[in-house]
Amino acid sequence: MxxxxxxxxxxxxxxxxxxxxxxxxxxxxxxxxxxxxxxxxxxxxxxxxxRIATLSRGYKRKSTGYVLADANANASLLGDEPYQFYSKFPDINVAVDADRTNGITELLSLEPKPxxxxxxxxxxxxxxxxxxxxxxxxxxxxxxxxxxxxxxxxxxxxxxxxxxxxxxxxxxxxxxxxxxxxxxxxxxxxxxxxxxxxxxxxYDTVVYNGVSHLNTIEVKAMKKVLVAGIAKPQPFFNHLKNENDICLIYPDHHDFSDKDIKDILAAAKDKIIVTTEKDYVRLKGKLPSDKLFYLPIKTxxxxxxxxxxxxxxxxxxxxx
Structure with a gap:
């Protein structure tokens, strides 16, 4: 280096x-x-x-080369973080390319360009x-x-x-x-x-699931399963957990398998599941939408x- x-x-x-x-x-x-x-x-x-654009390499995505996010985008195609950007800011250009020089060149070919x-x-x-x-x-x-x-x-x-x-x-x-x-x-x-x-x-004052939301003060008192596949999850757990909660930790950018989903559901039973915003884009569609919530954060x-x-x-x- x-x-x-x-x-x-x-x-x-x-x-x-x-x-x-x-x-x-x-x-x-x-x-x-x-x-x-x-x-x-x-x-x-x-x-x-x-007019702005973001360009990431798309860590752990299942696609290759340059990809510009559109209505068909998902976490597998873009990677979890770029897909999160696109989901929250659909009016900007969100692209991925491991070759940043090529990715910028492709973005500059757009009309109007960034x-x-x-x-x-x-x-x-x-x-x-x-x-x-x-x-x-x-x-x-x-x-x-x-x-x-x-x-x-x-x-x-x-x-x-x-x-x-x-x-x-x-x-x-x-x-x-x-x-x-x-x-x-x-x-x-x-x-x-x-x-x-x-x-x-x-941290936001509510957790969301795309349809409804719950106040975090209420959520802290509820029995729940907390799921995190991020680099340093302890602050997330500390913010929401109580002594009755189950905390499930996975590697950063984890690709949740069928077994992982079964394990989460077995732990949850009648409890809600709360995860990080980054994990939500990978878990959405794999877990019941009425049970799965995420906690947004800002700098x-x-x-x-x-x-x-x-x-x-x-x-x-x-x-x-």
Missing amino acids: AMRNLFYNKGIFKSTEFTLPIIAIGNLSTGGTGKSPQTEYLIRLLKDKF EVIILDDAYQHRKVKAGFYVLLTAYGDIYSDDYLLPAGNLREGRSGAKRADVIIVTKCPSHLSGAKKQGIIKKLRPLPNQKVYFTAIA SFLDRGDEFDKAVLDFIADYK
Whole structure:
């Protein structure tokens, strides 16, 4: 990885730069930093101002090559996260392609073509030179305290953080003191041009199933089965569970098999099933719709969110 980055930095390996603003979101670790909520934050910020598109590789999808989401899209075709984007924001272009250069070229052939492209999980995809890099690191597991695989969870060395325009510490407690923020910033050692922001996960006050919804206060008191196939599910469980609940944990981006569905139903019996938004797009249609609910989440800046928004909008306005 160090040699690969050196070759890109020296121009031995070539990066393609495009003639429109491209924002890349990613991390140095193997996952669990909240890329999807941050991508959705940018979609909400930009979708009413610009024609935007998202481009992901479509992790664990069953299709290959470039795919543009349409009415026939599903999680198998796009991958769970891109399908989630398309389900929530059907008016934007959502595409997947492991070859981001080709994917951007395909998006630019659309009429009308996008004015801004958001690259999801593309921090290490250096074949494309984005104009604005957003690096995420999770509170309690910041990259400056971590090590490269297999000793730790980093897929790229800490020096890769130098490419970031902004660094966001995600999944923070909602009341994080100024002293603790300064302690984290000191550990991260940002460059003079890099801004550091802090965000928390904001849970919705209701769970949904596409037809009806339940208040989360009511749900917390109910007997239920909680299902999660995400990188770090404990906060989800902690937010909803009570002592009578059953918590079922599966690997990140898990493709639920027939046996998994039988196991979930056997555990549920007369209980409702509550899952994460990302898991819902893979479980929808496999479990009874009246029993299956999901809990939406959003990224919430602890402070200076307007400053982050302005940095993104200024980048787009000033892009040449």
